Amino acid sequence: MKRGFSLALILLLVASIILGCSNSSSSGSKDVVKVWTYPVHGDYEPELQELIKSFEAENENIKIEYEVLSWAEGPQKFDIALNSGNPPDIYFGKPQGKYVDSGLAVDLTGKLNVNESDYNDVALDHMRIEGGLYGLPIYMFLHVWGGNKQLMEQYGIDYEKIQTEGWTWAEFKELAAKGVTTKASGEQQYGFVFQGNNEELLDHLALNNGLPYRFNEDGITWNDDKILETMKYIRSLIDDGIMPRETAAVDPAKRMELYYNHQALFFGRAIPYFDPVVEAHNEEIREGKIEGEEVDFVLLPIPHNEGQEQVSFGGSEGYMLFTQKNAKEDHVNNSIKVLEHLTSAEAGQSAAALALPQVHKDAEGKFEMPLAPYNEVAAEVLASKVLPPAKVSAAAKAKDDRFRTEVVIPTFQGILSGEVTPEEALETFKTKGTEIFAQ
Helix, strand or coil: HHHHHHHCCCCCCCHHHHHHHCCCCECCCCCEEEEECCCCCCHHHHHHHHHHHHHHHHHCEEEEEEEEEECHHHHHHHHHHHHHHCCCCCCEEEECCCHHHHHCCCCCCCCCCCHHEEHHHHHHHEEEECCCCEEEEEEEEEEEEEEEEHHHHHHCCCCCHHHHHHHHHHHHHHHHHHHCCCCCCCHHHHHHHHECCHHHHHHHHHCCCCCCCCCECEEECCHHHHHHHHHHHHHHHHCCCCCCHHHHHHHHHHHHHHHCCEEEEEEEECCCCCCHHHHHHHHHHHCCCCCCCCCCCEECCEECCEEEECCCCEEEEEEECCCCCCCCCHHHHHHHHHHHHHCCCCHHHHHCCCCCCEEHHHHHCCCCCCCCHHHHHHHHHHHCECCCCCCCHHHHHHHHHHHHHHHHHHHHHHHHHHHCCCCHHHHHEEEHHHCCCCC
């Protein structure tokens, strides 16, 4: 009985997607362009509504219908729509190999009415796969590190120098050690806290140890002494008490709890948007809505190993164009116009709301950044340290997705928990990585 009911629900969902995404829908004589998006930031839907209003005022023959998906369920809903051959015309995210392989993602090269030179080069490159341009960006995200301003000042740490000049692994470890103590309350204070439910920490530090990409067209690059050195360094942070021994069980919520409780001198991953988020938390403390001690956020670079270049972990997200079977050329052209408007300089409020530098050149300096002055300077520096994506095929990207999911994440969590040594992890990467990429 339950199985039949679940099947019925799935069939109903597929049917609703097919009907909802078919480009045969119309509103009178108007061409309907369907947009699926996400709550990009807290006030994104009103912003989107204004963008739609201004577009439709200039294009009376086109009507935009949008749906805001949840981050939890939206990707699955889109995959079902794509696999059924009826995706929405425009979808928010970043290009993936499986989208290109579907044959329904539209390469925008030579089809745009705007100039590619209007956008930040690196941000635009992150919307390409195998030379094809499959979307336009609205922001370039930054996943870096952060700090507790009060504690940094207490320990005499010059955070503004670190923000502009960077720091090495050795310098970071020496400063982080200052934050290891037992508080008067009896709670443990750590020098560094990072979420351990994925491989991000390993990604961050590998990037900053001469391994800018986890793989290339020939296979994995995490197969030598550099990745071994990176894993040993992370393990030393735990063994020396700088990071919690239970890091493998630390999720993003626990990470922020430790930060808000002044139990973390440094933490990751952090994003510029944490500046206004932390300030809102402080305001709730001042208003008596929650208990706690105020804390000020400091945006920090990822440390780099001696002799290596500083790199920020980042990329871009925006809107991609998809087509349906037997789609009319006029409808595709109208969809392109909508996509261009949703990623235009007028859409720069999203980057500003997320405290990120603008990716559309005409939007630079036109929106206020919700950042403390020292963090605004840091955000600009960190954005300049984001690398372009690896120039590899969609097939290689798909193999790396498997390598990451099946090998990297579980193996790295074994390192964090102490169940796997860095040396054992290296051998696992070599053998299983070679096996996956050879297929």
